[in-house]
Amino acid sequence: MKRVYVNEDRCLGCHLCETYCAFANSGETDMVKAFKTGKDAVPRIRIEEGDGINFAVQCRHCADPLCVKGCIAGALSVNNGVIEINHDKCVGCYTCVLSCPYGCIVIDYKNGGRTVTKCELCTRNNAGEPACAANCINRAIVFEERGED
Amino acid sequence: MKYVIIGNSAAAIGAVQGIREYDKDGNIVIISDEKYHTYSRPLISYYLKGAVSEDNMKYRPESFYADNNVETMLGVKAVSVDSAAKKVILEDGGEVAYDKLLIATGSKPFVPPMEGLDKVEKKFSFMKLDDVKAVEQTVKQGSKVLIIGAGLIGLKAAEALEHYGADMTVIDLADRILPSILDSEASEIMMNHIKSKGIKFMLSTSVKSFEAHSAELTNGVTVDFDFVILAVGVRPNTELAESAGGSVNRGIETDKTQAVKNVSDIYAAGDCTKSYDITSESERILALLPNAFMQGNVAGKNMAGKETYYFNAFPMNAIGFFGLHIITAGSYDGEAYTEINGKNYKKLFTKDNALKGFILMGNKIERAGIYTSMIREHIALDEVDFEALKKNPMLMAFSRERRNEKLAGGVGNGN
Numbered sequence: 001m002k003r004v005y006v007n008e009d010r011c012l013g014c015h016l017c018e019t020y021c022a023f024a025n026s027g028e029t030d031m032v033k034a035f036k037t038g039k040d041a042v043p044r045i046r047i048e049e050g051d052g053i054n055f056a057v058q059c060r061h062c063a064d065p066l067c068v069k070g071c072i073a074g075a076l077s078v079n080n081g082v083i084e085i086n087h088d089k090c091v092g093c094y095t096c097v098l099s100c101p102y103g104c105i106v107i108d109y110k111n112g113g114r115t116v117t118k119c120e121l122c123t124r125n126n127a128g129e130p131a132c133a134a135n136c137i138n139r140a141i142v143f144e145e146r147g148e149d
Numbered sequence: 150m151k152y153v154i155i156g157n158s159a160a161a162i163g164a165v166q167g168i169r170e171y172d173k174d175g176n177i178v179i180i181s182d183e184k185y186h187t188y189s190r191p192l193i194s195y196y197l198k199g200a201v202s203e204d205n206m207k208y209r210p211e212s213f214y215a216d217n218n219v220e221t222m223l224g225v226k227a228v229s230v231d232s233a234a235k236k237v238i239l240e241d242g243g244e245v246a247y248d249k250l251l252i253a254t255g256s257k258p259f260v261p262p263m264e265g266l267d268k269v270e271k272k273f274s275f276m277k278l279d280d281v282k283a284v285e286q287t288v289k290q291g292s293k294v295l296i297i298g299a300g301l302i303g304l305k306a307a308e309a310l311e312h313y314g315a316d317m318t319v320i321d322l323a324d325r326i327l328p329s330i331l332d333s334e335a336s337e338i339m340m341n342h343i344k345s346k347g348i349k350f351m352l353s354t355s356v357k358s359f360e361a362h363s364a365e366l367t368n369g370v371t372v373d374f375d376f377v378i379l380a381v382g383v384r385p386n387t388e389l390a391e392s393a394g395g396s397v398n399r400g401i402e403t404d405k406t407q408a409v410k411n412v413s414d415i416y417a418a419g420d421c422t423k424s425y426d427i428t429s430e431s432e433r434i435l436a437l438l439p440n441a442f443m444q445g446n447v448a449g450k451n452m453a454g455k456e457t458y459y460f461n462a463f464p465m466n467a468i469g470f471f472g473l474h475i476i477t478a479g480s481y482d483g484e485a486y487t488e489i490n491g492k493n494y495k496k497l498f499t500k501d502n503a504l505k506g507f508i509l510m511g512n513k514i515e516r517a518g519i520y521t522s523m524i525r526e527h528i529a530l531d532e533v534d535f536e537a538l539k540k541n542p543m544l545m546a547f548s549r550e551r552r553n554e555k556l557a558g559g560v561g562n563g564n
Contacts, residue, residue, distance in 0.1 A: 006556055048545045050545045055544075055556065057544060057556065069443055070442065072438045073191075073192055073205075074189060089201075091192060091200060092469070093467050093469065094469070094514060094517075095439060096518075097514060098466075098476045100518035101518055101521070101555070102555060102556075103543070
């Protein structure tokens with residue numbers, strides 16, 4: 001399946017991916033309005049910055065996902081390879097935060113941590129394709145098929 | 150092939166999914182003494198406090214049994230297993246034949262003998278949906294409640310009952326709360342946090358004797374109550390495995406395929422079993438939902454003929470009380486690295502060039518899974534920038550090679 005991949009040699013650490021992720025999941029159509037009204041979502045992608053190295057990290061959509069296996073509420077599930085979260089079922093226990101080897105489950109501080117949230121490859125918003133990859137100015141983030149499964 | 154599963158919670162569901170990966174056609178029968186669609190046991194406290202509806206407690210969608218072609222016998226109690234004749238005997242005298250059997254019977258409340266307990270009219274365990282439905286019928290605004298046990302169950306009950314303005318006293322024989330997952334410092338932080346919600350604690354004490362609406366404690370104090378929550382501990386349900394002739398030593402003993410030792414074609418998974426904890430290198434009962442699901446899943450695959458091993462078990466807990474969250478894993482053994490900042494607490498335990506366990510609380514919990522993966526994958530500390538990792542879990546601290554593997558992959562890292 002198509003996944004988001006990052007090339008750490010190209011990442012400038014500009015954080016635009018986080019901004020576009022927050023916008024894509026805001027439900028708003030106007031970016032300025034989304035941020036002005038505080039409707040921007042918690043970014044489900046995060047930049048790690050180091051000495052001359054930067055890269056973005058978000059859900060890898062594992063074929064054998066520990067977060068889904070461990071979810072106590074049945075709130076995480078796999079739909080056509082995409083790991084989805086049902087926010088109505090999530091009780092914010094953070095077992096998935098404990099389980100994810102990549103640190104990719106995000107605590108939704110916008111709702112006071114009542115639930116977690118995560119990258120769903122923009123399949124459940126209006127962005128079409130993953131907004132992080134589509135808007136990466138240096139093509140450090142790409143959305144492509146690498147035939148891993 | 151006829152698969153019979155006794156139990157209907159995480160381990161049982163894991164088994165159904167495991168079986169169906171490799172066998173689309175075999176018959177699967179689930180027998181459970183509870184009448185409900187599979188639901189999440191740990192969500193009962195959320196139900197009681199009104200944070201989740203009964204419908205949203207379903208552990209899998211309504212269509213799960215139909216989608217997986219599972220026949221359910223709900224509200225039916227299995228009383229023994231005849232492993233020679235390969236059949237399960239039901240309470241009503243009925244019999245269910247099996248080719249492969251999974252025992253996923255979970256655990257039951259442990260109630261130590263306490264003088265006068267029979268005089269107490271309103272007393273509840275806190276494990277099943279029916280338990281909290283009964284509490285829901287009983288609790289009134291301002292009810293006086295005695296909670297016996299300051300572990301995960303007792304304190305989750307307290308959190309839920311706080312929504313009813315209950316006047317609560319929590320007692321425990323141990324000298325601190327949550328002794329199974331917290332060290333003494335973290336325990337004190339959490340206890341003070343919970344106390345700030347008006348809940349009273351009396352530790353290092355137990356009930357000397359009960360009257361109908363009061364308990365005299367061994368420390369000389371008498372506590373009045375409208376009802377009692379019994380949350381001392383749990384014990385594995387091992388009777389069915391014993392009746393089958395399976396090996397039981399406190400918990401049901403299995404091999405790495407989850408097959409019960411000493412019998413054939415019988416598997417066991419979940420809170421009724423023992424697991425090999427890779428961090429303490431010992432057999433332990435790990436009554437944890439993720440562990441139950443994964444054991445069940447491995448059992449199911451093996452039952453369907455796909456040889457698979459479960460070998461990466463260790464204690465893991467993620468839980469919060471009144472907005473203060475804890476994530477813990479592994480064993481608290483070896484050299485400790487500590488950060489304390491108010492209610493925010495981090496302790497990492499390292500030994501033999503490896504991370505063995507951790508306690509994270511408050512704002513220290515983010516990305517905890519990176520630490521968990523270091524335990525699970527036996528990452529050598531001298532191959533990572535552990536000084537950086539200590540402060541913040543990050544992929545940056547791994548070697549470029551391993552990092553690229555992680556970032557490119559993420560496919561098939563589970564058990």
